[in-house]
Amino acid sequence: MGVVDAGPLTRISRYDITLARVKYSGGDWYNDPSTLPNLAKEINKRTTIKVAPEQAVVGLSSPDLFDYPFIFLTGHKEIKLSQAEIERLREYLIKGGFLYADDDYGLDKSFRQEIEKVFPGIKFEELPFTHSIYHSFYDFSQLPKIHKHDGKHPQGYGIWYQGRLVIFYTYETNISDGWADPWVHKDPQEKREEAFKLGVNIIIYALTQNE
Numbered sequence: 001m002g003v004v005d006a007g008p009l010t011r012i013s014r015y016d017i018t019l020a021r022v023k024y025s026g027g028d029w030y031n032d033p034s035t036l037p038n039l040a041k042e043i044n045k046r047t048t049i050k051v052a053p054e055q056a057v058v059g060l061s062s063p064d065l066f067d068y069p070f071i072f073l074t075g076h077k078e079i080k081l082s083q084a085e086i087e088r089l090r091e092y093l094i095k096g097g098f099l100y101a102d103d104d105y106g107l108d109k110s111f112r113q114e115i116e117k118v119f120p121g122i123k124f125e126e127l128p129f130t131h132s133i134y135h136s137f138y139d140f141s142q143l144p145k146i147h148k149h150d151g152k153h154p155q156g157y158g159i160w161y162q163g164r165l166v167i168f169y170t171y172e173t174n175i176s177d178g179w180a181d182p183w184v185h186k187d188p189q190e191k192r193e194e195a196f197k198l199g200v201n202i203i204i205y206a207l208t209q210n211e
Contacts, residue, residue, distance in 0.1 A: 017207065018052040020068035022099075023059045024085070027077035030057075031104065035179040036072060042179075042196045043203055047137065051203075060085040065092055070206045073101040074176050078110040081117070090118045093166040098206035101169045102176040105149050115159065115167065124157040124169060131158075133168060136205040137197075144194035146187060147174040165209065168202060175199065 019036040023029050036055035043051045058065055061084050065071070071092075073079075081089070093099060101111060112124065127133065133156075134140040143154040152172040159167035177185050178195020187195075 014050065015052040016050045017070060017203075018054075018056045018068060019203075020056040020058045020071045022071050022073040023057050024073070024075075024079050024081065026080035026110070027075040027107065029073070029075050029079075031075060032177065032180040032184060034181040034184065035074075035176045038181065039179045039196065039199045039203075043200055046200055047204065049203070049207070060089050060092075066095075066097070069096065070098050070100065070203060072176070073099060073111075074104045074107070076104050076106040079107060079114055080110070081114045086114070086117050093118070094161055096210065097166070098209075099167045100202050100206070101167065102174065103169070103171045104174060104177065105147075108171055111169070119159055119161065122159055122161070124159060124167075127156045127158050127168075132209070133165070133201055133205040136201045136208070138201055140198065140201070143170065143173050144175065144178070144191065144198060145173055146178040146191050146195055147185070149174065165205075168205075 019040055021029065021036055037053060040051040040053055040055070043049055056068060058068060058071065060081065065088065089099070103111065115124070129141055143156055145154045149172050154173040155171045156173070157169045157171065158165045175195050175198055178187055178192045179199060182192070
C-alpha cells in the first residue's frame, strides 16, 4: 500500500503496512518507542491486516515518505517544520496519505501553527461521534482519556482536503500513551484496552476511507 507519487511506490513485503513515526525538529518525536510496535501487534491479533512488527522512522522530507500510507506524530514540546517539510507534507496528504497526531502534552500550540502553514485557511474541526473513524471496527461514543493532563474534555479534530480526512488529531486524550509498554505509564488495563481499540479504528479508517 502506498500513496500516489511520481516515483516508485511499491516495496515487496509480506506485510500490508508498516506504521511510520514522523521525525521532526524541535521536540521529542522519539518518546515512547514501544507505542507503534505494540499497536502493530494488537492489529495483527484483532484484524486480518498484516502489520510489520517494527515501526519505521521517517522524516517529512525523506523520499521514503510516500511508502507509508499512515504516519504518526507525537511529542511533548514544540514542533518546527522547514518550508521544504511543509510542502512535502502537503503533497503527501493531498496525494492520499494520512497523518494521525496525538498531543502528548505541550505539542498543541506549535502543531496547530505548523498545520496552518501546510493548509492555509483550513481549520481543524472537531469530529462528531457519528464520524466513521469512531465506528470503523469498534464503536465509540466518547474519546478515551488515558491521562489527566489539564483535566480538559478530550477532543478529536480533523483536517479535510477536498472532502477527505487527511489529518486526525487527538487532544487531551494521550491515546498513544496507552499503547506503550505497561510499565512505562502504569496505565490500568482497561485504559490500555480503550486506547488499542481506538488505535485499531484509526488504522482501519486510514486504510479504507478511499475505498
